[in-house]
Amino acid sequence: MRARLGSAVDVEKILAKIDGRGYKAYKELKGVRFSVGRLAFEVARVQGDPFAPPSVVRAEAPARCDLPLPAEDYFLRKLYASLRAYSSKMGEGKSGLLAVPKPSNAILRRSSVKCFGNKIAFRIWVGLPSRGRRVLADRASELLLRKLPKAVEEALSRDEDLERWNKVWKVQQEIRKKMAEKGLIAFVADGSVLPRRCGDCEEPLEGAVPFESPPSLRVEIETNEGPISGMGVRKGITSVTGPAFHGKTTLIEALAKGVWDHIPGDGREFVLSDKNMFYVRSEDGRRVAGVDVSTFIKLEGSERFSTDDASGATSAAASFQEAVEAGSRALIIDEDYTATNFLHFDERLNEIYDIKTVETLSEKLESLKEFGLSLVLVSGGSAPVVARSDTVIYMKNYKPHDVTERAKRIEVRAPPSEYSPPRARELRRPGAEKVKVRGPWLESKSWKSPVKTEANVHLEEEGQLNFLAKLLERPFSGKLRDLRVPDPWDACAGPECSEVRALDLAFVINRAPDLEAVSWEAMTTLGRQRAPRE
Template sequence: MRDADQLISTLHRLDANSYGAYKRLRDDVYDYGDFTLEFTRIQSDPYAPPSGVRVRVPLDVLALPDGLVSTEDERVAAADHIARRFARVIAHTRDIALAPLGQEILERSSCRLDERGLELRFQVHLPARGRRILGHQAARLFDLDVPDAVFAACDFAEAGEDARRALTEHVHCYVDYLTIRATLAERNWVAFVADDAVLARASGISDAPMEGAVAFASPESTRVHLDLPHAGTVTGMGIPAGVTVIVGGGYHGKSTLLAALERAVYAHIPGDGRERCATDPDAMKIRAEDGRAIRGTDISLFIDDLPGGADTSAFSTDNASGSTSQAASIAEAIEAGGRTLLIDEDTSATNLMIRDARMRELVQAEPITPLVDRIRLLSGRGISSVLVMGGSGDYLAHADLVLGLDTYRVSDLTARAHDIAGATPIPGEDRPGALVRDRAGRACPAPRHGKRRTTKAMATRAVVLDRTSIDISAIAQIVDPGQAEAIAWALRRLTEDELAQHATVREAVDAVAARTSANLDSVSEHTAPAFLVAPRRVDIAAALSRYRGLLVR
């Protein structure tokens, strides 16, 4: 280990050297007294991605409130909060960058906390003019800017009571959320929405809460009480397993409620408005997706007897229609172990959702069995659904719960809906065997061009394996670019190794997801990756299913 002054002296001496001389900084750890710093990567030239830096801060220097980080869950939340403090400190610093942070509290490789202390990973653009090192500027960066940012974010002894209170609130918020989520399974619910939650977002491009939005109030018939470790007793709406239909006029809040349920698979930061809302952690948002790839998926639950006799129990296409893509997404979610489907008619294929009596009489040779005919079958097999429906009442007779939205206010319309439908919930037609056939995989390396291997994410739009791009933009619950980055590496592992070692695609995905959950760094081939965020197992599976090079049996 070398003294930090040696780093500063070296940087001064490197002034005006060619840019490659920065590589002399590698393989050393620099002692700043209260923390250590090392370079995990040195950029090759001024125009390459910035260099990687890792800082380690001992627990005694952090001076966290007593008893706040005694569990792994508490440490995840505390690290998330410290990362946000660091991001605010460096917000106006051009040469220091941290992975972007959204409204969700997530496990991040950029900031980790354990029994020994904190590890903070970020990027630094090593300064240059042309291809010559600006050594004096670099020395200032590591003598003042970097240590000042680290101390401002990590030293809670000097941070003041307000900072310690904010950290405590952040950790307690996360622990309460996990308690709510555990209660879902105990009470056979698929979701909980707290009274006074703010569900509406500021805009289509901002995930912040909308100012002046109508606060959520649960219908009396669905109101439940929960005792949380830190917030105490809270009330809200518990949505039971089964079929829930959300109805109401346009612009009255139906999709807003569903979107809140979609995002409530994650915890949210204090002040977000959704911090005491929770959904089944494996719930999947399902939509039609024209043009997506499908590989060996069993869609026979919804589509069968195609003209030409194509086998829909192992269906493949490079250009799926809306109905076929949505059928595949449902089947793939079930195959991956998802037990809750979130569906909005606005983003669905009409012919997969419904088929009215007149059309059934007019066109009898129809290979598509709509979801409305399968919804009770799915429910009977333990697959719950939450559906937004504004244009068809066909689902009302099948619903266990009907929620009505009127100017963002919720009421229980179940009894009235059943009266109108003329029936109580109708049992669906069962069928023998599994709902979908599990696919068996085999190793299927991504095509390579030359010697270069590429594994990366394009925000949350796509992941890239070598020169193969996989569109993940319709997987709505991939909410952080770091999750997409982790999924890209998970797909690399799956396609080159894991699929060949396991009997089914699900087993292979489960194995990779389990290792990633135990050690997020392990999914990547890079040393100390700074931009990874823990993905959901079902989202890894969904991305794999969209890979055009996937080979299954």
């Protein structure tokens, strides 16, 4: 419907006309545009029932958007807080609601906010008031013409920390550029606070040991705000080892989250990883559709492996090859979440084994580097992995130590084996019917089982799941390397979606029950090469 020009007075006239009528009479507001002071509004969507998902109102105003992404993130956080202050119960269901989704500590593109030149636009959930499923005109007028404008105006007037957001974001981009120039896949700044307050919390742990790079691994990166020193994780194989409860997984999870930029105060602002880094783990019972795992799994048909119930080793092998197929050249593996027989094999068992059906990751580390792949592994109990690593970081009391030279003295008898990249699949799947988010699962009536996302630790907020659900409703035909992800503002009509990577979309497509592999061909973008070294 084309938007209808109007004013606050016109909105009050419409509300007066439909006062007391059935709730669907609110549809009279759809497409209406009105202004309050410097703010312009448009009723973009009207809910059909007070208990249904809320209506959506677009708000637009002048704003400081010199750097669009940090400005969008900053003002959205201010809006989230101000809307909570003005939202109140005004009837049944969602009546009186004013809200946008709660943002995580990641700086993401979102469908709730967008800068256009020197203006900013928001999409806001608004619960139009009712009682007995009838229009409450006076309360709707208060909500739309007084509370909502006050909340938006208040958010935009609180810009005292915007320059801080801009400076941190600019430094993050400078570091990312310098990382590529220095041959790094990750960087952890000295002074970073990696532990979180609790398992499901984003806040840094008070009193936590700040990160301090080992001198041998320290690099200094020049930025416009001055030099920043920290630990550089170079291309190649890096192992993180050490006793339990001393920070190995904390470090590895911070690196996994480092594919996104984080807000000032998070503690991990300058923990940055290659944007295409991907965390691989075992997922017992996951679905696999025609993945070439023959380099790891030595069984008939493993070059086109399919199952609805993968084991620990086969699921890890499939996830590894899928990530490479989709374009990742830097992967993370934590032995706590990965099948042991995928990681390494104890040669002493050769006394009783007369056949091996799995060639382990540790045997292929040297060959992986020749294909330009890099790994960061938690390997507290895997001597073959540690011994074959280029860099070995020993975590003790949350402090890293470089023990690479000592690790090189570990004897490994098993000979290395060759890694083979996966053949690229031509994939096909229909669009799913109304994919919904249920906790960490994506569900559809057209699927016999849900898509589980717990294994993707890169996802930071529910909006990313909402976006993946929306994208799974679209049919797909082609290769994973050709995946493109649209801007969430363009793809979603409401405020519920947050940015994801093509790798994250590939993750859910690979686990979709309706996915079919129809052909295979040799990878053309992954050839044998020596990873660049400094």
